[in-house]
Amino acid sequence: MxxxxxxxxxxxARSTAELSHEExxxxxxxxxxxxxxxxxxxxxxxxxxxxNQVHLRGIIEFSNYCRQHCCYCGLRxxxxxxxxxxxxxxxxxxxxxxxxxxxxxxxxxQSGEDPLFSPKTIAELTAEIKKMGVAVTLSCGERSYETYQxxxxxxxxxxxxxxxxxxxxxxxxxxxxxTLQERLQCQHWLxxxxxxxxSGCMIGLPGQTxxxxxxxxxxxxxxxxxxxxxxxxxxxxxxxxxxxxxxxIFLTLKMLAVARLYMPWLLLPATTALASLHPEGRELALxxxxxxxxxxxxxxxxxxxxxxxxGKLNHHDSITDYFNRIKQLIEKEGRSVAIDLGHSFLPSxxx
Ligand code: SAM
Ligand code: SF4
Numbered sequence: 001m002x003x004x005x006x007x008x009x010x011x012x013a014r015s016t017a018e019l020s021h022e023e024x025x026x027x028x029x030x031x032x033x034x035x036x037x038x039x040x041x042x043x044x045x046x047x048x049x050x051x052n053q054v055h056l057r058g059i060i061e062f063s064n065y066c067r068q069h070c071c072y073c074g075l076r077x078x079x080x081x082x083x084x085x086x087x088x089x090x091x092x093x094x095x096x097x098x099x100x101x102x103x104x105x106x107x108x109x110q111s112g113e114d115p116l117f118s119p120k121t122i123a124e125l126t127a128e129i130k131k132m133g134v135a136v137t138l139s140c141g142e143r144s145y146e147t148y149q150x151x152x153x154x155x156x157x158x159x160x161x162x163x164x165x166x167x168x169x170x171x172x173x174x175x176x177x178x179t180l181q182e183r184l185q186c187q188h189w190l191x192x193x194x195x196x197x198x199s200g201c202m203i204g205l206p207g208q209t210x211x212x213x214x215x216x217x218x219x220x221x222x223x224x225x226x227x228x229x230x231x232x233x234x235x236x237x238x239x240x241x242x243x244x245x246x247x248x249i250f251l252t253l254k255m256l257a258v259a260r261l262y263m264p265w266l267l268l269p270a271t272t273a274l275a276s277l278h279p280e281g282r283e284l285a286l287x288x289x290x291x292x293x294x295x296x297x298x299x300x301x302x303x304x305x306x307x308x309x310x311g312k313l314n315h316h317d318s319i320t321d322y323f324n325r326i327k328q329l330i331e332k333e334g335r336s337v338a339i340d341l342g343h344s345f346l347p348s349x350x351x
Contacts, residue, residue: 007037013261014041024214027258032250042257042289049264049349050291054330055342056323057137057269058104058297060095061306062087066112068141071174072164072202074236074307075112081238083305086116089125091299095319096129099297102320103327105341106135108160108294113141123154130155135341137198142182145189152193157343159190160198162229166215170207174241187223196344198267200229203255204247213255217262226344227292228266230255231273234309249278253288260289265345267292276313282326286333292342295326 009026013019019027030038063086066075074082087095096107107129111117117140126136138151139160148159163183165171171180190197201216220228232247252274259266269292270285278284282293296303297319304314315322327337 007034010034010037010041013258014045017262017264019262021211021214021218024217024258024262025210027261028210028213028251028254030254035250035253038254038257039288042260043287045264046260046268046289046291050266050345052335053291053338054286054335055106055267055292055338056104056326057106057108057292057294057342058099058102058319058323059108059110059294060087060092060099061110061296061298061302062092063111063114063117064306065114065116066141067115068113069176071176071240072205072233072236072309074238074309076239079238082307085302085305086114087299087302089121092125093128095297095299096132096134098319099323100132100134102297102323103337104134104297104323105339106137106158107297108137108139110139110160111141119143119147119150123150126151126154126156135343139198142178142186145193148186148189148193148195152195156195157341158196158198158227160200160227160229161186161190162198162200162202163187163216163219163223165201165205165208165212166219167208167212170205170212173207174205184219184223187225191224196226196346197223198227198229199223199225200227200231202233202247203230203252204233204245206241206244213251217255217259220259221263224346225263226265226267226346227269228259228263229269229271229294230259231271232277234273234276234311236307236309246277247273249274249281249284253284256285256288256290265349267342267344269294272296272313273309276309276311282329283333286330286335293326293330295322297322
């Protein structure tokens with residue numbers, strides 16, 4: 001009896017993205033034996049709406065200095081037990097050139113909130129990388145409207161700034177001194193400036209419920225988010241949340257599948273956090289509705305230092321070898337690597 005009800009909601013989600021809060025909660029509460037049906041529905045919707053292509057975003061983690069004190073993150077300012085580094089502008093541009101030659105069509109510049117990288121320097125780097133013919137995503141935290149404007153004018157196409165959690169009280173606890181409202185204000189500014197905006201949340205934060213996760217999806221839909229990075233929370237020993245439990249792979253796959261059903265246009269990454277917890281994390285995510293992978297293209301000597309959580313997936317391949325390895329993984333799944341710039345599907349969805 002129970003099983004039939006669940007199937008009915010999966011069937012509904014397969015044909016319409018109009019799902020209520022209660023239906024989202026029901027899907028997120030599905031038992032393990034229903035996961036294959038949920039993933040199959042999400043995979044079908046993914047294929048029908050955004051196609052078979054997987055978009056690769058090469059991520060350059062250019063600084064692990066950060067002025068913030070997020071309770072979940074190993075890069076937080078007062079973690080003294082971490083080797084800090086900054087790439088030079090030349091190192092960033094060399095990396096970008098190599099990644100472009102390897103085949104990447106989007107490069108992501110990500111960092112902690114590092115005050116020593118001035119807005120002007122990041123604007124100049126953006127403009128130089130744009131000349132290489134790729135799309136540029138920035139992910140450098142909360143900045144002023146004027147800074148976002150400067151970077152947009154320099155050519156940045158996208159900005160990744162996750163809501164982290166849609167629960168305002170939990171948000172305040174995990175980002176002391178900040179509010180969810182401020183984070184959403186940044187997303188509004190970015191949308192106003194014409195950026196494609198990436199959001200997302202961590203799955204398995206202490207105090208988080210399935211109702212909160214359903215609300216996370218609703219908030220992303222309300223904000224007209226173009227991309228959503230959702231990965232398991234992984235507790236870092238040198239943070240206030242070190243006693244938390246690692247987020248569930250099962251719940252993460254359900255979140256990906258439900259996100260695909262509820263927001264079919266999404267660019268949905270198979271996150272590194274999921275791949276760090278499961279040897280086939282990327283493949284599983286691709287089967288649950290994901291259509292983006294963000295391989296690390298930072299210079300090898302710095303890759304292991306961007307320790308936002310312990311056990312973060314690392315590799316020792318050259319940028320080109322790793323691109324080819326990920327391409328093979330994608331083709332083994334019966335999918336192909338996108339060769340276009342991989343812009344948002346949202347505008348075509350609302351035509
Ligand atoms: N500083 C920028 C920001 O906070 O938006 C970008 C870099 S930050 C390291 C990128 C993302 O890492 C965050 O949005 C957060 O979701 C994720 N993250 C940080 N600590 C994590 C943890 N312990 N487990 C899982 N994800 C984590
Ligand atoms: Fe800094 Fe981002 Fe980590 Fe927060 S999540 S401490 S802003 S790097």
